[in-house]
Amino acid sequence: MLFGAIEAGGTKFVCGIGNENGEILERVSFPTTTPEETMGQVINFFKDKQMDAMGVGTFGPVDPNESSPTYGYITSTPKIKWRNFDIIGELKKHFNIPFGFDTDVNAAALGETEWGAAKGLDSCVYMTVGTGIGGGAVIRGEMVHGMLHPEMGHILVKRHPEDDFAGNCPYHQDCLEGMAAGPAIEKRWGKKGIELQEVDKVWEIEAYYLAQAAVNLIYTLSPKKIVLGGGVMHQKQLFPIIRENVKELLNGYVQTNEILSDIDQYIVPPGLGDNAGLCGAVALAKKACGI
């Protein structure tokens, strides 16, 4: 089977065709400008493709509730032109096939359980740490929805005792995203993370915040795997420090093998690498076909 996949991000829309094994057979990307322009290019790309279904994982917030009148909308995003945009409605005008729809990070979490680091598990959290921080979750094989969907980037964190950076989240100042996303690193140290690779303190502080996120996720969602992706996580030296911090913070309270003996396999990079989002959209499409 062939699936159309859209990973809609704030700077670009990645579009592709994938199969039921999560293999990406074709991929292109278009800059995120206006819905008219960007969606025009997207529709043009897909219009002659063979597709059994389409999956859309997008920046949010979104309305993923199928019984809601605004299902399939990007809702209260700060990107004004995309606010209350009916992305699934627009696509349905052109493609009469089943659609899957969710946040980019819920889609990535699903993709990781299908073909990635959480393959064979019915539960995982996928958190991306890049220009922002976002997280999605699959529990019992289903993406987590409720009042809305996870927005894990904005959980509260305790300040590192040596960190006097004010934080730069426009909503919450020193929430997780405000303290630990790429722009926070750059603003705190006056250089991009990639130029700070050798400065241990940078990653000690970064890991301190990301470990708090992991611990809170363990205590609330109890995922079977925590997958950390995004540009900042290309700094692979973060993983062992995060794991160490998580063990220290849990302090023996959670007595599972995942924590006590297999933490190297519990907090991991995406099995799908930088394709987690696009493969996630393929997984959404596949799920929309009931397979």
Added chain:
Amino acid sequence: MLFGAIEAGGTKFVCGIGNENGEILERVSFPTTTPEETMGQVINFFKDKQMDAMGVGTFGPVDPNESSPTYGYITSTPKIKWRNFDIIGELKKHFNIPFGFDTDVNAAALGETEWGAAKGLDSCVYMTVGTGIGGGAVIRGEMVHGMLHPEMGHILVKRHPEDDFAGNCPYHQDCLEGMAAGPAIEKRWGKKGIELQEVDKVWEIEAYYLAQAAVNLIYTLSPKKIVLGGGVMHQKQLFPIIRENVKELLNGYVQTNEILSDIDQYIVPPGLGDNAGLCGAVALAKKACGI
């Protein structure tokens, strides 16, 4: 139909018989001593009852994973005598009926969606604030399990700027439970919460911590309802302060009706009152019958 229900707590086991409407027709309680003694009393109580199924909601941690060899066990509890106790196995020796099994708080969350404050919703969090803090969650109609189950009492919180209490969680010192459970209030102020009803600062600080918990739950699980029960929450003055703090902390980031206009109906006391746990066990039994 008639269901046997057990709410197993650290100080007492509450046992009862309920029907499919969540009505409790009979209830007794026994002190929690040793498994031999307490379970003897429990089994004696139920032995001549008419029951279609039984539900057990218990202090944890537990193994709620039906495919695990230790399913139905209380596992690594600090209550030594109950550690690795096969509570469901013990009951099954005496009652050949379907069993439902989960943490007391996951059961309470289920009960609240069946008959309580979250009736008609497929999602809620139930958090109890008493001698300890615990939380359970239902998402898409199912109790949240993954690596383990929620242990929300131990999430990290930011210290209130005027609070110099060290915290009294034996594992984490100043986690949520260490800062906001009943014993933390008593230790901080030198009096029980019930004697401090008129002291605004007590409840301002208490609400500060509980609001952080609510906000992190909104960002991770996104429940459709947050139900706060337990002895400390009998201080009803807490609710409006918690709601106010939650709105401040979210700061407009979550644009849902639940938050923006209906928060009085979003963060609420248990609809089942102090029966949330026992009714939850009835709900587990009912679910075990597939109804």
